[in-house]
Every structure is written in C-alpha cells, then in structure tokens.
Amino acid sequence: MTEQMHEIELRVNGVLRTATVPSRRLLSDCLRHDLGLTGTHVGCEHGVCGACTVQIDGRPMRSCLMFAVSARGHEITTVEGLADPDGSMHAVQQAFRECHGLQCGFCTPGFLTVIAAYLRDHPDPTEAEAREAIGGNLCRCTGYQNIVKAVLRAARILNEGTDAPVAEEAPR
Amino acid sequence: MKPPAFRYHSPRSLPEALDTLDAVGHDGKVLAGGQSLIPILNMRLAAPGHLVDINGLTELAYVRTDADGVRVGALARHADVEADADAHRAVSLLRQGLRLVAHPVIRNRGTTVGSLVHADPSGEMTAVLSLLGGSVELARLGGTRRVGAADFFTGPLESCVEPGEMAVSAYFPRLRGRTGTEFIEAARRHGDYAMCGVAAAVTLDDDLRIVSARAAYLSVSPVPLVLDLTETLAGATPDTAHWRAAGELAADRTEPDSDIHATAEYRRHLVRVLTARALRTAAVRGADPAVGGDGQGSDDQGSDDRECGARD
Numbered sequence: 001m002t003e004q005m006h007e008i009e010l011r012v013n014g015v016l017r018t019a020t021v022p023s024r025r026l027l028s029d030c031l032r033h034d035l036g037l038t039g040t041h042v043g044c045e046h047g048v049c050g051a052c053t054v055q056i057d058g059r060p061m062r063s064c065l066m067f068a069v070s071a072r073g074h075e076i077t078t079v080e081g082l083a084d085p086d087g088s089m090h091a092v093q094q095a096f097r098e099c100h101g102l103q104c105g106f107c108t109p110g111f112l113t114v115i116a117a118y119l120r121d122h123p124d125p126t127e128a129e130a131r132e133a134i135g136g137n138l139c140r141c142t143g144y145q146n147i148v149k150a151v152l153r154a155a156r157i158l159n160e161g162t163d164a165p166v167a168e169e170a171p172r
Numbered sequence: 173m174k175p176p177a178f179r180y181h182s183p184r185s186l187p188e189a190l191d192t193l194d195a196v197g198h199d200g201k202v203l204a205g206g207q208s209l210i211p212i213l214n215m216r217l218a219a220p221g222h223l224v225d226i227n228g229l230t231e232l233a234y235v236r237t238d239a240d241g242v243r244v245g246a247l248a249r250h251a252d253v254e255a256d257a258d259a260h261r262a263v264s265l266l267r268q269g270l271r272l273v274a275h276p277v278i279r280n281r282g283t284t285v286g287s288l289v290h291a292d293p294s295g296e297m298t299a300v301l302s303l304l305g306g307s308v309e310l311a312r313l314g315g316t317r318r319v320g321a322a323d324f325f326t327g328p329l330e331s332c333v334e335p336g337e338m339a340v341s342a343y344f345p346r347l348r349g350r351t352g353t354e355f356i357e358a359a360r361r362h363g364d365y366a367m368c369g370v371a372a373a374v375t376l377d378d379d380l381r382i383v384s385a386r387a388a389y390l391s392v393s394p395v396p397l398v399l400d401l402t403e404t405l406a407g408a409t410p411d412t413a414h415w416r417a418a419g420e421l422a423a424d425r426t427e428p429d430s431d432i433h434a435t436a437e438y439r440r441h442l443v444r445v446l447t448a449r450a451l452r453t454a455a456v457r458g459a460d461p462a463v464g465g466d467g468q469g470s471d472d473q474g475s476d477d478r479e480c481g482a483r484d
C-alpha cells in the first residue's frame with residue numbers, strides 16, 4: 001500500500017502553516033519534524049507523561065494522542081506561542097524562572113501549556129488545586145514543590161501584574 | 173513508537189460516516205477522542221486498515237437532559253459531560269464518576285461514549301451505565317438498535333458494537349425516588365486507573381428507611397458487576413445501617429484477579445471497605461432534605477476519598 005498523504009493547513013500560534021503528512025503522523029511529530037517547532041517534547045507517546053501537551057482551541061490536549069490531519073481547522077498553541085510577540089515571557093514562564101520550576105526542562109513545555117490554560121479558568125487556585133491541576137504531568141527532576149509554587153506565583157502575577165513581590169508563595 | 177499506516181476518512185455527516193464504516197467493514201475502526209485507540213496504535217497492539225474520524229460530526233457533540241435522564245452524543249467529551257450543570261442535577265453519578273476518569277487533559281479530548289465502547293473493566297463510565305441501567309444507541313447503514321448496559325459489555329475491552337456499526341449516543345436514566353449516589357475508588361495516584369472502584373445508589377422511603385442499595389464495581393471483574401446489597405440494609409436508616417455487613421456481602425460476591433497493580437486479596441479488601449463507604453455517603457445524600465423526591469444529591473464537595481488508600 002502506498003501511504004496516503006495529506007496536504008494540511010494548520011494554524012499554529014496564530015500563523016497558518018502547511019505540511020504534507022501521512023495519515024499516521026502524530027500531531028506531536030508534525031509540530032516537531034514538519035514544522036520545526038521543537039518546543040513540544042515527546043516522552044511516552046501514550047498520554048501518560050504530559051510533555052507533549054499543547055492547547056487546541058485553548059484547551060490543553062496531548063499532541064501524541066492526536067493525528068496531525070485531525071488538527072486541521074483548529075487553533076493550536078504550543079509553548080512557543082505563550083510568550084508575547086515582543087518576546088516578553090508569559091506569566092507562567094516568568095513564575096517558573098523565579099521559582100526554579102524546572103531543572104532539565106524536558107517536562108516544562110507540557111506544564112506551561114497546562115498551567116496557562118488552567119489559570120485562565122481558575123485565576124486564584126489554592127495549593128491543593130494547583131497540585132490537582134498539574135496531576136497529569138510527570139517531572140523526574142524537580143520533585144514538584146517548585147512547580148506548585150510557580151502555579152501560585154503565576155496566578156499572583158496574572159492578578160497583580162508583573163511587579164508583584166517575589167516573596168515565597170505561602171501555601172494556603 | 174509510531175502508529176502503523178492506515179487510510180484516514182473524515183466524514184462530515186452521520187450518513188457519510190455510516191457509508192464509510194459499511195464500506196470498510198472489518199478493517200475499519202471509529203476514531204473518536206483517540207485517548208484509548210491512539211495509545212494502542214502507538215504501541216502497535218492493533219493495525220486497522222482504515223480509521224473513520226468522527227470528530228467532524230459536530231451534530232453529535234451534545235449533552236441533553238430531560239425529565240427522564242441524560243443523553244450523551246458520541247462526540248461529547250468527558251469534560252463537557254462533567255461540566256454540564258443540568259446533567260449533574262439529573263444524574264449526579266455522571267460527574268461523580270467522570271472526575272475520576274484520567275486527568276483533565278485526557279478528559280478534554282476523550283469521549284464518554286468512546287469509553288463505553290472501549291469497555292475497559294477499569295473504566296468508570298461502564299460502571300455508571302451499568303448501575304443506572306442505561307443503554308447505548310448503535311447505528312449502521314440502514315438501521316439502528318438500542319442495547320441495554322447488561323448486554324452491551326461482553327468481555328474485557330469488548331462491547332457488542334459490530335464492524336460497520338457506530339455508537340451514536342448513550343442514555344443515562346435518572347434514578348427515581350429519594351435516591352443518593354456516590355462514586356469512589358482507590359488508585360495509586362488520582363487519575364490513574366483504579367485498583368477498585370465503587371459506584372453506589374441508595375434509595376430511602378419517606379421515613380428515611382433504606383429500601384434499596386446497589387453498587388457497581390470497577391477493576392474487579394471482566395465486565396461491569398452490579399450487586400444488589402439491599403438485604404443487609406433494608407429498613408435501616410442512614411444512622412443505624414450496618415454498612416460493614418454490606419461491604420462483607422459485596423466482598424463475598426466478587427472474585428477479583430491479581431495483577432501487577434494489586435493482589436486479589438487486596439482488591440477484595442478494597443471492595444469491602446469502599447462499598448461500605450460509598451453506600452454510607454450515598455444514603456446520607458439521599459436523606460438530605462434538599463434532595464426531596466427525585467435526584468441523587470449534588471454535593472460537589474463529595475468525593476474526598478477518591479485518592480485514598482483503604483482505611484476504615
């Protein structure tokens with residue numbers, strides 16, 4: 001069987017991109033290999049680790065559990081699309097830096113896309129809610145404590161502006 | 173790993189989807205949320221020649237509630253059903269179970285109907301459909317049929333959906349009378365597949381005496397198991413009922429298997445403990461005056477026990 005190919009148009013981070021892909025091309029591989037957007041990481045390819053998470057129409061989803069052809073017509077936001085066009089970091093990125101929410105950074109794109117979407121709907125999470133929000137993402141380095149702090153810190157930046165003091169985010 | 177090659181179809185309407193499914197027959201599979209199918213393909217555990225992607229059938233992305241229950245279309249995502257306030261008021265067990273299905277990110281894409289067709293013995297929705305006595309509506313070129321929960325699940329990861337057929341909706345009937353429900357489970361981490369899970373429904377009369385107590389189980393049987401535990405509780409009130417006796421009876425009637433996640437003995441212990449707990453919470457909800465005649469009690473703070481081990 002010659003493999004069926006598709007000419008697809010994808011809207012990624014606000015830009016219309018085109019690619020020619022076989023049916024079986026995972027969205028994660030399409031982003032990385034066809035479009036060169038290597039910010040999206042691939043760990044397990046069965047939905048468990050969360051490293052590949054992107055936002056589809058604003059909702060976080062696993063890009064390893066979606067085919068690129070199925071993503072046609074949807075708005076895709078990858079970690080590359082979180083920062084402002086002028087390069088200034090998204091509040092969640094800034095919070096990760098301030099709170100040391102990453103070490104090797106492999107898991108980070110998945111955490112950032114999940115947390116950015118979560119805080120849009122839940123602007124003021126408790127510590128328990130922050131833990132629940134990141135429950136579907138694995139990190140082998142940080143031990144999660146600083147990631148939880150970063151969620152709370154990001155919420156604060158979003159609510160109070162970027163010059164909110166960098167005090168230790170007190171667990172509530 | 174990467175999925176094997178297949179031909180991709182993206183029908184724009186239900187008739188077109190049924191045509192395609194009919195044409196590809198045995199060699200075809202429906203692709204819904206892909207949250208179970210794509211891992212299977214990525215691990216090369218299946219290699220269908222054709223995938224019929226139903227994500228374009230937006231007409232099936234609905235959750236409809238009426239006086240009798242909740243109908244969930246094939247393209248309603250777990251997250252949509254979970255968030256639906258009317259569905260929650262009518263059939264609280266849906267949200268009680270859905271928040272234990274995987275993680276929110278998986279629920280954003282996975283469909284409730286897809287998880288029924290997938291028929292995982294650890295799938296929360298299989299227990300919900302079974303406890304409520306719901307049904308699934310199947311369509312094929314030239315006909316439809318409705319299959320009740322008791323006949324729908326035929327084995328582990330096996331439902332009665334035939335090649336060429338597609339599930340178009342599932343129906344979750346509302347429980348009658350003064351009935352409370354609860355869904356709890358024990359998993360290694362919240363969001364993982366449960367080692368044991370219990371969906372419970374308890375009905376009380378106007379004097380708040382128990383007239384019916386039933387429970388459905390996850391991960392302890394090849395197909396969803398529903399037990400009637402009324403005999404241990406009938407006539408008691410939520411304050412006087414002997415919940416442990418109900419748990420003992422349930423443990424006697426289940427025959428779990430051992431696997432890498434838990435031994436059979438531990439699962440049976442979980443059946444005993446979780447049954448008692450789920451029934452008690454369901455009964456307390458049923459007794460809540462706010463519940464009145466119909467409904468399952470919509471306490472949102474409910475399932476605090478969901479990631480627990482098994483204390484009692």
Ligand SMILES: Cc1cc2nc3c(=O)[nH]c(=O)nc-3n(C[C@H](O)[C@H](O)[C@H](O)COP(=O)(O)OP(=O)(O)OC[C@H]3O[C@@H](n4cnc5c(N)ncnc54)[C@H](O)[C@@H]3O)c2cc1C
Nearest residue numbers: 047202204205206207208209274282283286287295296339
């Ligand atoms: C990390 C992870 C954790 C998970 N944890 C849980 C959990 O704890 N509990 C749980 O219940 N589930 C869990 N799931 C599975 C999840 O709930 C899936 O969404 C669900 O099982 C399948 O729904 P889907 O829409 O993704 O179906 P798909 O993956 O698209 O399909 C699954 C199967 O059903 C068939 N199918 C789907 N829809 C139809 C239809 N309308 N008509 C005919 N056939 C159809 C497909 O052909 C395929 O064989 C988990 C998944 C992941 C990735």
Ligand code: FES
Nearest residue numbers: 043044045050064
């Ligand atoms: S690579 Fe997608 S969840 Fe791990």
Ligand code: FES
Nearest residue numbers: 103105139140141
């Ligand atoms: S920072 Fe290394 S895996 Fe999370």
